[in-house]
Amino acid sequence: MNALLLKESFEMVAPQKEIFARQFYDRLFTTFPQTRALFARTDMRRQESSLMATLAAVVAGVERGENLEPVLRKLGERHYSYGVQPEHYPLVGQALLATFADFLGPRFTPAMQDAWAQAFEVISAQMIAAGEP
Ligand code: HEM
Structure with missing residues (x-):
């Protein structure tokens, strides 16, 4: 994972992380309405901050070369x-x-897009594997 690019892009959204998180869930629910039901009983304000906290922890963990697997x-x-x-x-x-x-416009470079796509791929592969019976 490219820790530097993850960190640079995350730091650009961090000062407005509540707005970022809200836009993310709005977009998720509008574009993929099938995901909405999963959050039927969720306190979305709490969820927004826990998403951003987890993203920050993953970025910091990657940067420190931590084993995020557990x-x-x-x-x-x-x-x-x-x-x-x-x-x-x-x-x-x-x-x-x-x-x-949407948030960063041209400041979100193609290399940053690749870095997030790859990071998300690794993160989700590990999460999915953990959920397989
Ligand atoms: C990179 C992938 C993801 C990360 C880092 C992430 C992060 C989190 C975090 C930190 C929580 C708070 C509760 C907990 O720690 O267990 C949570 C809850 C949740 N996430 Fe995710 N998530 C990811 C992917 C997904 C996906 C793909 C879905 C499905 C659309 C999803 C749906 C939910 C739901 C339904 C909850 C429970 C909310 C509640 O407590 O009612 N997440 N997620």
């Missing part, structure tokens, strides 16, 4: 219990990248 395995197991299916992951990845592009 954390992602537990996160993946919890997602399985929330009813999240493997096919939901690319939808979230797509909405996340689109939110970055």
Whole structure:
């Protein structure tokens, strides 16, 4: 994973992280309405901050060269219990990248897009594997 590009792009959205997170979920629910039901009983304000906290932790972990596998395995197991299916992951990845592009415009460079696409791929593969019975 390209820690520097993840960090640079994340730091550009971090000062407005509440707005970023809200736009991300708005986009997810508008573009992929099938994801909405999963969050039927969710406190979305809390969810928005936990998404951003987790993204920050993953970026910091990648930067420090930490082994994120145990954390992602537990996160993946919890997602399985929330009813999240493997096919939901690319939808979230797509909405996340689109939110970055929308938010940052040309400051979100193609190399940053690649870095997030790759990071999301690795993260979701580990989460999905953890949820497989
Ligand atoms: C990179 C991938 C993802 C990350 C980092 C992530 C992060 C999180 C975090 C930190 C929470 C808070 C609760 C917990 O820690 O267990 C959470 C909850 C949740 N996530 Fe995700 N998530 C990801 C992918 C997805 C996907 C693909 C879906 C399905 C559309 C999804 C749906 C949910 C739902 C339904 C909850 C439970 C909300 C509740 O407590 O009611 N997540 N996620």
